[in-house]
Amino acid sequence: MVDEPVVGQAAGAPDEPIPGAGRGGRGAVAQDVEELAVRNGAGPVVRDAKESALQEGRGAAVRGVRGLAARNGGAPAVRDARGSAVHDGRAAGAAALAVVAVVALALNLRPALAGFSPLAGEAGAELGLGAGALSLVTTLPLLCFGVFALLAPALGRRFGTERTLAASMLLLAAGILLRGAAGTVALICGTVLVGVAIAIGNVLLPGMVKRRFSGRTGVMTGVYAAAIGGGAMFAAALAKPLDGLTHGWRTSLAVWALPALAAAVPLALLGRSATGSGVTSGAPADGSTADRGGAIGWRTAGTLAAYFGLQSIVFYVVLAWLPRVLTEAGTAPAEAGLPLSLVQLVGLPVGLAVPVLARTSRSQAWYAVACGAASALGFTGLLVAPGAAPYAWAFLLGLGIAAFPLALAMVTARAGGPAQADRLSSVVQSCGYLMSAAGPLAAGLLRDVTGTWTASLAVMVVVAALMALLGWLAARL
Helix, strand or coil: CCCCCCCCCCCCCCCCCCCCCCCCCHHHHHHHHHHHHCCCHHHHHHHHHHHHHHHHHHHHHHHHHHHHHHHHHCCCHHHHHHHHHHHHHHHHHHHHHHHHHHHHHHHHHHHHHHCCHHHHHHHHHHCCCCCHHHHHHHHHHHHHHHHHHHHHHHHHHHHHHHHHHHHHHHHHHHHHHHCCCCCHHHHHHHHHHHHHHHHHHHHHHHHHHHHHHCCCHHHHHHHHHHHHHHHHHHHHHHHHHHHHHCCCCHHHHHHHHHHHHHHHHHHHHHHHEEEEEECCCCCCCCCCCCCCCCCCCCHHHHHHEEEEEEEHHHHHHHHHHHHHHHHCCCCCCCCCCCHHHHHHHHHHHHHHHHHHHHCCCCCCHHHHHHHHHHHHHHHHHHHCCCCCCCCHHHHHHHCCCCCCHHHHHHHHHHCHEEEEEEEEHHHHHHHHHHHHHHHHHHHHHHHHHHHCCCCHHHHHHHHHHHHHHHHHHCCCC
């Protein structure tokens, strides 16, 4: 029998040995066939066929795995994995939106107040208001903080935390614009609206952080406390330049309505997403409604409230009167707001670090003592030589205002859950702000009665020392 010629081989030509035929294995044979095809001009066809076969094999393998998963009940697991990925993406987006909302809200809680202080003299001269009357304008927001702090948790439960906060930003913008209208009545009414709006934000923000960032409350407390200080810093630094650009203190104040309107947007979106997902925005993110731990006693709440009140007195006296004190000591009016900006600037990194350090430390007591001591030294410098080193005194006062985020960290650390954080924050801030309302007013009246700031600053040294003592006691409860 005569062998038939191989394709591409001339008849009668001697047979070529197939390389690797003796090596065995399908892979070796396939490789040798491909090499032979290449030598005979059929390499591209073989390679295309090989790639096509590989692709078909992969597709068949995937279909086989899916079919096997379906037959063995694994299809729901595949769908669950896909749904879990989608859910994780949405959760990450909601967390990012929550961070934006917290920072935007915090940035708006002080500019309406800090932006007025460098302009108080100009406003008082135009409206015929002395230091005592201007003290009332500064005190009204604190009174509103104290009164409306008690109502904020009920509003948050009724309408949802984020939606209530969004509405407070709209109210804040309205109050800022009204305050810039003509007349003393408009100034007072607008100031009341500003105070109500900020009171709601002051109280509900700690509970929102406790609920949405339960594992990172120390970090987020530092973040929003630093944002509060940053907003006050920018407002104080820009008040005079804006006054010069806009040719009037009213327009300089009205500018701060814009960021308030902007802050309402992420808060409204956050409240809407919570409603759309079937989760009440006033409830914990994990769906639980009960707070962990027992009730907080009046001794703890009272001590925290006293500490919060004393640190508020220190902060708002500095906020209201530091530019005026320096101006009367010989500082140029255009530069008198810069030390106040330095106070806020120093408070930014310190306020960011203190809650985190205090949360990880065995005791918060020494941080409270350090804040009180720095404030006492700053007021002592203003009392003895206010014009000699105003930026040094401002630096010390900036270290001292870290007592504010420390007080907030104490509140959130002692609350067992978001609802309890709202209630404790409400009691502490209401009592504390009502107590602190007397600070700026008393300092202004003492100035009018004595003709100098000596008595007011001496009292503030004592208040700072008491703040250190109360902070020590509150941290040890």
